[in-house]
Amino acid sequence: MKNKPSDIRLGIFGFGCVGQGLYDVLQTIEAAGIEVAKICVKDKEKLRSLPSSAFTYNPQELLQDESITILAELISDAEDAYGIVKQALQAGKTIVSANKKMLATHLPELLELQQKYKGTLLYEAAVGGSIPIIRILESYYSSEPLQQVSGILNGSSNFILSKMEAEGLSYTCALQQAQELGFAEADPALDVGGFDSVNKLCLIIAHAFGVSVKPEQVLRFGIDSITEHDLKFAERIGARIRLVATAVVDSGDQLYVRVLPALVSEQSELYRVTNETNGVTIAPVFAGEQFLKGRGAGSHPTGSAVWADVSAALSGYRYVYPKADTRAIALSKEYKINLYLRCPSSLVLPAADFIELNKISESEGVAYYTASIESETLKSLSAYLAAERIFMAEITPAQAHNIALKNCNTEAVVYS
Ligand code: HSE
Numbered sequence: 001m002k003n004k005p006s007d008i009r010l011g012i013f014g015f016g017c018v019g020q021g022l023y024d025v026l027q028t029i030e031a032a033g034i035e036v037a038k039i040c041v042k043d044k045e046k047l048r049s050l051p052s053s054a055f056t057y058n059p060q061e062l063l064q065d066e067s068i069t070i071l072a073e074l075i076s077d078a079e080d081a082y083g084i085v086k087q088a089l090q091a092g093k094t095i096v097s098a099n100k101k102m103l104a105t106h107l108p109e110l111l112e113l114q115q116k117y118k119g120t121l122l123y124e125a126a127v128g129g130s131i132p133i134i135r136i137l138e139s140y141y142s143s144e145p146l147q148q149v150s151g152i153l154n155g156s157s158n159f160i161l162s163k164m165e166a167e168g169l170s171y172t173c174a175l176q177q178a179q180e181l182g183f184a185e186a187d188p189a190l191d192v193g194g195f196d197s198v199n200k201l202c203l204i205i206a207h208a209f210g211v212s213v214k215p216e217q218v219l220r221f222g223i224d225s226i227t228e229h230d231l232k233f234a235e236r237i238g239a240r241i242r243l244v245a246t247a248v249v250d251s252g253d254q255l256y257v258r259v260l261p262a263l264v265s266e267q268s269e270l271y272r273v274t275n276e277t278n279g280v281t282i283a284p285v286f287a288g289e290q291f292l293k294g295r296g297a298g299s300h301p302t303g304s305a306v307w308a309d310v311s312a313a314l315s316g317y318r319y320v321y322p323k324a325d326t327r328a329i330a331l332s333k334e335y336k337i338n339l340y341l342r343c344p345s346s347l348v349l350p351a352a353d354f355i356e357l358n359k360i361s362e363s364e365g366v367a368y369y370t371a372s373i374e375s376e377t378l379k380s381l382s383a384y385l386a387a388e389r390i391f392m393a394e395i396t397p398a399q400a401h402n403i404a405l406k407n408c409n410t411e412a413v414v415y416s
Contacts, residue, residue, distance in 0.1 A: 021303025155297030
């Protein structure tokens, strides 16, 4: 065990999937030279892989220990995580966090605290698992304007989608596997409902575009109402369904953000992103498009990202949010989205809400549509669509055209 006395003492909050992953990484990397002071956990009854002397149940034991050099907050409860990170920053400490929900909700306040008390907050492990996306946006693309950052940011939902499509697993069985493998959140509704991707997208946007976007401002729809009908439909048009997070800036500096299932064609890099892997496309103005792919969830990939943060923070690295205040980018609300929709044939969709709604086909009590709709209307309609277990996915205008061509019996319900 390399947990020998050292000048560098690390306090860890949480010993779940990520905490254990960090611990394993530290045990393996000889050069780490770090002493784990204590690990703070909540559950006194839970069986642990380390002796009880390694643990404390009192967060203050770590937060008030002046001999601790750096803290790692790796718990799943967003409120508790907020309390820990806030107190650490108010004391000017260095802390790394993997809690994307907490970070996306409180980022502006945490950055103010970081500035005021001269502490350090890093959170690479909160976005894209082992993909060093924040570091790349911060450092490499600090001075080149970006047009787009988009991709798959949730390992669990991608795992579910690929297991359903490749192995014919049921949604429930695939979700259970994602939970057993430690990919899913304590509340998996955060994964499959798209909330986790939204939180990660908000963090990306802060670094890529210098804009503060609140999670509730992001148009969001999840994959939880998907059935094999949708997978078959996607296959018929040569596509796969992925949960895609998108942030695009147009030439007028309007920012468009959303997390929606999408029908991705074979030409898309995302088509070949399977299981818990995440994949992110960065589109800089001059460098040309780049695609990063890597493990998006899991104990060791995420533990590795936490260790990268700990190590960087110890070398004095801090985020500078290089794009803040460089461009007058504004969050756009109204834009048109093209969709695929599937629902029971007995259901009458609220046609007046759509710009266009075309029934593509109908069989065995299931109706398939293509549609276009204003983003704000879709946002207000999404709770109704989710409650009715309707599935929808974004399609490109070219896909909408091809679907119409392949289904000559298209019946125009609304056209304006
Ligand atoms: N539940 C998350 C996911 C864990 O599935 O992507 C990694 O952030």
